[in-house]
Amino acid sequence: MTLTDLEIHYDRLADVRAEILDQGDEPPAELLDRLGRVRSLIAAVRQRRRAERPAAEEPASVDPGDLRA
Numbered sequence: 001m002t003l004t005d006l007e008i009h010y011d012r013l014a015d016v017r018a019e020i021l022d023q024g025d026e027p028p029a030e031l032l033d034r035l036g037r038v039r040s041l042i043a044a045v046r047q048r049r050r051a052e053r054p055a056a057e058e059p060a061s062v063d064p065g066d067l068r069a
Contacts, residue, residue, distance in 0.1 A: 045061070
């Protein structure tokens with residue numbers, strides 16, 4: 001999973017959270033937890049990219065299994 005994939009996944013989760021809040025409900029803890037995990041993964045990939053310069057190399061990625069912690 002690439003950084004772009006993670007960002008898209010995060011945006012979709014955030015959209016679901018926004019829809020739930022618009023309905024006046026509280027989002028489930030699992031959704032909030034997943035948002036936090038994906039945000040952490042995005043930060044980790046960005047940090048790894050900065051550490052692995054030059055940018056001409058393959059994009060940093062994350063194993064999709066890491067999302068199921």
